[in-house]
Amino acid sequence: MEESEKYQLDEKGSSRRKFLRNSGVAAGGVVVGSVLGGLIGFGEKEPKETAINHEHAATPAANPNAALMFFTPDQYQTTIAATERIFPADDNGPGAADLNVAIYIDHQLASPWGINAKDYMLGAFYKAEATQQEQVRILRKDLFLLGLKGLDDYSAKKFDSKFTSLDAQQQDEVLTDFEKGEHKLSGVSSSIFFGLLRMLTIEGAYADPMYGGNKDMEGWAMRKFPGSRMNFNNEVVSKEFIELEPESLQSHMGH
């Protein structure tokens, strides 16, 4: 990693210089690249030592974002178990559990997206043909909880146990049946829940860490994805693969 870290610093300095040079972007007094103001301090990124005294923090390293705003502890545990089967730990690196994917999902379901705030929810919900969009009246937050309960109900029926107590192979069997739509949740096929679960798991592994998952950018690091850099002028023309240390949106905050 030493090489790539060195590269990263060089790259950043040059990026900023180049950017500022390119940003004399005004027309008749109209600044069109107003990014300029926002980027002052960008690249001067020696994190300034803060004067905050941490003596009251019992665990200074703890992540205050990793707390629940939606799930009960049981729902959280079921989500951890299910997402870990979708995206398990392996030789490449951590799985969904260690990436805090369940925290990500908790936060998403508590957000306006969890109540389908930007979806069309008017009119009748008829049964869709295969080429039309599934017409789901149930809000995502409710659908997810129905699905979690369904995992336990189905596990009880099939293995006489709750989902979190099953071994990995049994959990996979349950999830496979859910994917095939073999369990009916109230008002909706289990396959709709499974689709939501799978999508949220991938998002939680790879979305910017400010959303609660992709812990320490390890999701990105596993696939050598550099995150949100301000430029790739050298990489885009390089014949060699260049591995960069990931950076998150926090690095765009300027100060």
Place this chain on the structure above:
Amino acid sequence: MSTKLPKVPAVIVGMGWAGGIIAAELTKAGIPVVGLERGKERTTNDYLMGHDELRFQHRTELMQDLSKETITHRNNPNMRALPMRSYGTFIVGDGVGGAGSHWNGQTYRFLPYDFEIKTLTEEKYGANKLGPEYTLQDWGMTYDEIEPYYDTFEKMAGISGETVEMYGHRSNPYPTGPMVKTPTFELFEEATKKFGYHPYMIPSGNLSENYTNPDGIARGACQYCAYCENFGCEYGAKADPVVTVIPVAKETGNLDLRTHSNVTQILNDGTKATGVVYVNTITGEEFEQPADVVIVTSYVFNNVRLLLNSNIGTPYNPETGEGSIGKNYCYQVSAGATTLFYDDKSFNNYAGAGALGIEIPDFAGDNFDHSDVNFIHGSGIRMTQYGNRPIAINHTPSGTPSWGAEFKKQSIKYANSTLQVKSQGASIPHKDNYLDLDPEYKDAYGMPLLRMTYDYTEQDKELVKYMAKVTRKIAEEIGADHYETSEEQAPFNVNVDTNTHNTGGVIMGADPETSAVNSYLQMWEAENVFVIGASAFPHNSSFNPTGTIGALSYRASEGIIKYLEDGGGLLV
């Protein structure tokens, strides 16, 4: 009740590329303009936290809020259309800049063949090349006539590219040189040249170099940061109305730009418009804005819907073929790609730009002989490098499960080790592919939603089968460890992310019987209504639509200024 405002010369509905260009041209000519935009105000400050795949791509931050309005879809007239409740197959822009903020920046011209497609196809292949169900039409304007407007648009936006001999003539070279040729593009170039094809760098609205346009707007060069499509460019390197035409229009002092203003109706007396009604989407207040000219610039869906909801023009009737509003809805065909998988090679494909690509012109339009195939027109065969983002791009060899240990292993193994040779195919109109008002579903303001009746045609399926062989052949010449080719065009599915180039519905032409607008985008049936967008395309070419929308916007600006000077009358 609505508040009636003082009359203005011109009101524009939608402030994306078309609305922005027309606002700039009219206000520069001294004409006061009211610009109504249903979405929010936008500057590059809105893009500072832009490198956020989840927020902008998967949560569609810059797109139309579907809770307020959407479309309904059915594949054929025998089905019940159902609403697109969340985004799937295409995205619809919203806010100042419109789709011109979130686009990739690929800025082609259409071909001379496109503008006279019916005449040229019949001349060469006879009148029966396609069946009568394909409602092919000439555009009422030739390539030579539109060429100067393309040139104007390209200079304003600073398009980066290289001249292609097999396309229409250019009065000037591109204002900036092509984007960088990546190492993978060199592989594509070498392979296609071996077959005698003519690779060129895709013309780009992401600036290859610093550029100052004729309006005095200066912008910096692209940094290949890989956040173009779905995102705004915080550098202002990507051409966007927000950093080009909108500030120019504002500078004149003649633009009154009102955001959160959703136009629900064009008021009219049956022959001419008298103004528009709009709702402030935040306060719920309703206003009436009288105007001499109403300019409708809301891309495709909202152009068609606004006319139908306002009873302007004659709705298309698929039974009789009469009427024009909603006619010739087209799309594009994206199947036929070949994916190349490498077991021990990695590429820097996390880097890129929205219009970073290489293409061959040899299978576009009538650049190859169609005597022995059952389709017309063709595809851009291309390799692009937009920057692979990790939520969206997880290529795995076929047979890999979509989740679990094997999915994780394979998707990570190939995260930086796939390439694609893709096909973007033209879309030919069919009598049963059209837009009308939904009989059941309404928007948040109580107005009927637009209903889309659309499916891929036999022409599309034949084109895809042919192009799949071409992409496979080129891929095998490039060489990889495994290949996957999508050989067939599946039915249109509103859930599946394919392409966002919707066109038609208010088509241009020389004949008022078969078209809605003339070559100045002026409505035949309402001379003071101008409708600009990809809605004007009588068919869709294999190229991205923005260059042609830009050219038509400059053409329309000229017409609107003349119309106001003359005090009325049809311009053609």
